[in-house]
Amino acid sequence: MNTPFLKNKSFLYILLFIVMIAIxxxxxxxxxxxxxxxxxxxxxxxxxxxxxGYAGLLDLGYSAFFxxxxxxxxxxxxxxGVSFWISIFLxxxxxxxxxxxxxxxxxxxxxxxxxxxxxxxxxxxxxxxxNSKFTGGASGIYGIPKPKIGxxxxxxxxxxYYLMFIFVLLAIFVIWRLGNSxxxxxxxxxxxxxxxxxxxGVNGLYYKLLAYGLGAMFGGLAGSLFAVKMSAIAPESxxxxxxxxxxxxxxxxxxxxISGVILGAVLVILLPEAMRSFSDWRIFLxxxxxxLTMIFRPNGLWPSKKETEEMDDxxxxxxxxxxxVS
Amino acid sequence: MSLVEVDEIELxxxxxxxxxxxxxxxxxxxxVGLIGPNGAGKTSMFNMIxxxxxxxxxxxxxxxxxxxxxxxxxxxxxxxxxTFQNIRLxxxxxxxxxxxxxxxxxxxxxxxxxxxxxxxxxKEEKEILEIANDCLSFVGIKxxxxxxxxxxxxxxxxxVEIARALATKPKLLxxxxxxxxxxxxxxxxLIDLILRIKEHFQLTVLLIEHDVGLVSEVxxxxxxxxxxxxxxxxxxxxxxxxxxxxxxxxxxxxx
Numbered sequence: 001m002n003t004p005f006l007k008n009k010s011f012l013y014i015l016l017f018i019v020m021i022a023i024x025x026x027x028x029x030x031x032x033x034x035x036x037x038x039x040x041x042x043x044x045x046x047x048x049x050x051x052x053g054y055a056g057l058l059d060l061g062y063s064a065f066f067x068x069x070x071x072x073x074x075x076x077x078x079x080x081g082v083s084f085w086i087s088i089f090l091x092x093x094x095x096x097x098x099x100x101x102x103x104x105x106x107x108x109x110x111x112x113x114x115x116x117x118x119x120x121x122x123x124x125x126x127x128x129x130x131n132s133k134f135t136g137g138a139s140g141i142y143g144i145p146k147p148k149i150g151x152x153x154x155x156x157x158x159x160x161y162y163l164m165f166i167f168v169l170l171a172i173f174v175i176w177r178l179g180n181s182x183x184x185x186x187x188x189x190x191x192x193x194x195x196x197x198x199x200x201g202v203n204g205l206y207y208k209l210l211a212y213g214l215g216a217m218f219g220g221l222a223g224s225l226f227a228v229k230m231s232a233i234a235p236e237s238x239x240x241x242x243x244x245x246x247x248x249x250x251x252x253x254x255x256x257x258i259s260g261v262i263l264g265a266v267l268v269i270l271l272p273e274a275m276r277s278f279s280d281w282r283i284f285l286x287x288x289x290x291x292l293t294m295i296f297r298p299n300g301l302w303p304s305k306k307e308t309e310e311m312d313d314x315x316x317x318x319x320x321x322x323x324x325v326s
Numbered sequence: 327m328s329l330v331e332v333d334e335i336e337l338x339x340x341x342x343x344x345x346x347x348x349x350x351x352x353x354x355x356x357x358v359g360l361i362g363p364n365g366a367g368k369t370s371m372f373n374m375i376x377x378x379x380x381x382x383x384x385x386x387x388x389x390x391x392x393x394x395x396x397x398x399x400x401x402x403x404x405x406x407x408x409t410f411q412n413i414r415l416x417x418x419x420x421x422x423x424x425x426x427x428x429x430x431x432x433x434x435x436x437x438x439x440x441x442x443x444x445x446x447x448x449k450e451e452k453e454i455l456e457i458a459n460d461c462l463s464f465v466g467i468k469x470x471x472x473x474x475x476x477x478x479x480x481x482x483x484x485x486v487e488i489a490r491a492l493a494t495k496p497k498l499l500x501x502x503x504x505x506x507x508x509x510x511x512x513x514x515x516l517i518d519l520i521l522r523i524k525e526h527f528q529l530t531v532l533l534i535e536h537d538v539g540l541v542s543e544v545x546x547x548x549x550x551x552x553x554x555x556x557x558x559x560x561x562x563x564x565x566x567x568x569x570x571x572x573x574x575x576x577x578x579x580x581x
Contacts (some may be wrong), residue, residue, distance in 0.1 A: 174441050181440030182433055189427050192416035199376065199410075200404035201431025201494060210437070298512070 005186030020165060024158040032157050034273050036229060039164040040222050042266035046171050046248035046258065047218025053256035054179060055211035058105070058115040058190025061122025062246050065216040067097040067129060067238035069223020074141035074233050075134060084147035088224035095220025096213045103212040107205060122243050130235040140234030144227050160229050167225060171218055176258050177213070187211050188256075216266065252293060263302050329354045329530045330375065331499055333400060335384035337370050338555075344370045347380075349577045352498070357524055357531040359539055359545035359562070363574055366533045367554040369411060374504055375532070376408045377401040389497060403431040407496035409487040411503045411534075417476035421467065423484050424475050428493025461489040463496040464526070481512040488519065492527065499523065500532045505540050513540065520544050538575070542566060550574065 024032045048062045072091035076082040082090075106117045126149075129135045147154045147163065154160050176182050186207045188196035198204050227233050249268040254260020271289065275282035293301065328351040337345040345367040352358045362368050373379040375386055377398040385392050393401050407428070424461050433454060439447035462468040465485045470478060475486055484504060491499055505513050521544060523529055534540045534575070541548060542562040550558040550565060550575040558565050565571055 176442065178437060178440050181429065181447070182435045182454070183437055185423060185426060186430060188419060188423070189416055189430075192419060193414050195398075196410065196414040196416065198491065199378075199402060199408050199414075200399040200427040201399045202427070203397070203399045212439070223555050234422065250349070 004101070024161050028114070029157060032161055034269060036157065036164060036270040038162045038266050039161065039168055039245065039301035040226055040229075041165070041227070041249055041269050042262050043171055043258040044246045044259045045224040045253075046168075047215045047222065048246050049215075049250050049256065049258070049261045050175060050178070050187075050211050050218070052213035052250055053261065054184060054187040055174050055208055056187075056190065057208060057211065058112070059118045059212075059243075060115050060240070060247065061118035061120070061125070061243055062167050062215070062219055063238045063240075064122045064125035065099060065219030066223040066226065066242065066246075067125050067235075068095045068098055068216075069220030069225075070227040070233045070238070071129060071135055071141070071223075072220070073224040073227040074136075074144050077145055077228075078141055078143055084145070084224070084228055088221060090218045092220040093226040094225070097218075098218025099213045100209055101210045107208040107212060119240070119243075122238075122240060126235050126238050129238065135235070138151070138235060140232060141227075144231045146231070147228050150218050154228075164225050164229070167221060171221075172258060172262075175218075178282040179258070183210065244272040246289060248290070252290065252300060257300075257302065260302035264300065267301075285310035328352060329389055330532070331385075331387040332371075332375070333385040333387065335371075335374060335386065336380045337367075337374060337379060339383045343554050345374070347384075348551065348554075348556045349384075350549045350556060350559055352530055354548070355528055356528055356546040357520065357533060357544050359413075359548040360532060360534045360551065361536075361541055361548060362551035365553075366551040366574075368551055369502060370554075371551065372408070372500060372532075372534055376406060376500060399431070401495055405495075405497035406500065407491035407494040407498070408500040409484075409491055409502055409504060411506065413480075413483050413487055414492075415475040415483055415486055418474060421478070422455075422458055422462065422471040422474055423477055424486055425461050425489045425493050426454050428461070428490045428495075429454040429457050431494055456563055457493055458489075458497075461493045464492065464522075465489045480507055481509075484508065484512075484516070485519075486557035487490070488523075492523065496529065498530045498532065500534075502534050503536060504533070505535060505537045513537070516540075517543055538566065551574075 023035045029037075044062070044066060048059065051057050051059045051062070069088070069091035072094050073084065073087040076087040076090065077084055102121055106114055109117065130138055146160070154163055186197070186202045189200065189202050190204055190207055194204050245268055249265040250261050251262025251264070252267060253262065271286055272282055275285055278285055297303070330338065330352040332348060334350050334351050336343065348371065360368050360371060370379060374381045377393065377396055381394055384394070386394055388401070388404060388436065391404065393404065398436070405519060416427065432452045435447045435450050438444070449531070458470065459471070462471055465488055467482055467485045467489065470482060475483065488501070488504070504520075505516055508516060517540060520533070524531055533541060533545060545562055547560065548558075548562050548565040549556060550571050557570045557574060558568045
């Protein structure tokens with residue numbers, strides 16, 4: 001396959017890259033914070049995009065994995081003095097394991113049932129966090145230390161922004177390559193028609209679990225970063241609204257497409273900020289904008305590629321090659 | 327030698343016997359037609375062979391292994407490929423991506439190969455693409471490779487489905503009413519295509535069809551089902567002259 005990610009529009013991507021690097025240098029602390037929040041959302045939306053966009057599994061409880069990453073880092077760094085780097089690693093692993101465990105029974109269900117089960121699962125995780133001693137109950141965990149390498153501490157918001165930016169770049173790289181591979185195609189086949197995919201030799205349950213586990217892993221990573229960025233976490237950050245906002249980011253920009261998902265995540269963060277002067281009206285206006293988007297651009301603001309007509313093979317009926325003979 | 331042995335197979339849905347006590351064989355490199363009036367159990371039979379339904383009794387031996395109870399994906403890996411009665415393509419993917427799915431069971435790259443783009447992975451991707459293009463050329467739809475499957479006319483979609491099945495490099499190709507909804511010239515092209523597939527790939531084909539004329543033109547053997555039972559089996563001209571078959575299709579003569 002050709003690689004449109006590198007060839008086409010490369011100018012646009014380079015420009016975007018420079019802007020992202022420059023944001024903390026040219027703006028104030030407030031906008032750096034907004035940009036950092038956008039980074040979480042990009043990471044979360046990219047992860048959820050594997051589940052919803054690639055494999056077509058509607059997950060309404062994605063914030064559960066976000067919570068697992070956050071609490072893993074929160075608990076391990078404050079109570080056990082574990083380094084952030086080990087905690088983010090473990091957070092990602094716990095989230096993946098949880099994703100697979102919850103996936104084994106639920107992924108046998110068809111999509112609408114799956115949505116209900118994941119919705120409940122998200123709430124269960126939030127309630128556990130709210131009512132357990134080791135998670136700090138309703139007040140959560142505070143005083144989470146900043147990550148450090150040797151004696152170098154990621155103390156400032158700017159440094160944390162760059163740390164998250166690196167994770168986002170890594171995520172884009174990994175998820176883009178996965179999407180354009182045999183694994184990514186298997187997900188899309190399942191999304192399009194599970195029975196037909198199965199008939200083509202795609203093991204549906206295995207690939208759905210893989211999508212769920214990997215998506216959960218990115219949720220866990222984002223959670224760990226969230227914990228150190230905020231330095232305090234509480235159960236209300238991980239409720240259904242959070243799951244809904246992440247899902248919104250995926251759907252708004254252009255489901256299944258990385259650039260679309262990133263755009264969606266940025267808009268979900270930026271629009272409420274930009275409309276701050278409307279005070280109480282902003283959420284209402286945001287809602288109106290969403291409804292209009294869904295009416296006029298049902299495939300998202302930046303939908304997937306258009307089809308191409310190929311005329312490079314004018315000889316239709318003769319031919320074929322021996323390589324297919326089994 | 328027979329590639330498939332269907333042995334006293336039975337399928338019940340509660341009290342309803344959809345297929346009862348049917349046995350037949352599919353000889354290697356033959357085209358076998360499975361015919362019968364509406365509701366005779368043809369598609370149920372088909373779904374049992376491909377693993378979508380589990381028979382309540384009986385055995386299905388496919389090149390030496392009993393495949394009853396195996397998942398459809400597993401059976402495809404063993405060398406069976408099917409098309410669907412009401413075309414089941416991957417609608418929002420391109421025709422080429424659709425056909426590439428056939429190679430899934432013949433390749434093995436997982437997440438590490440995908441992320442690291444190892445040499446082995448790249449070689450596999452190239453092979454997948456080559457085979458997909460070959461299959462597209464073979465069925466004569468290469469020029470539609472970049473189009474989305476859902477935007478194509480019915481006759482072309484049928485061909486995409488056949489190309490996709492061929493890309494699994496099957497030993498046995500199962501076609502579920504491939505002529506349904508085709509016009510006369512498309513039907514003629516289909517007959518030609520089935521014969522070319524048999525010839526070129528040395529394949530065994532099981533063909534379910536309503537169109538008795540089409541079956542008799544391509545099949546080496548015909549099996550007739552009626553109300554879930556086998557009522558005849560044999561050469562096309564013998565079977566079509568069989569009074570029980572005629573009765574099943576046009577009813578009994580009361581005079």
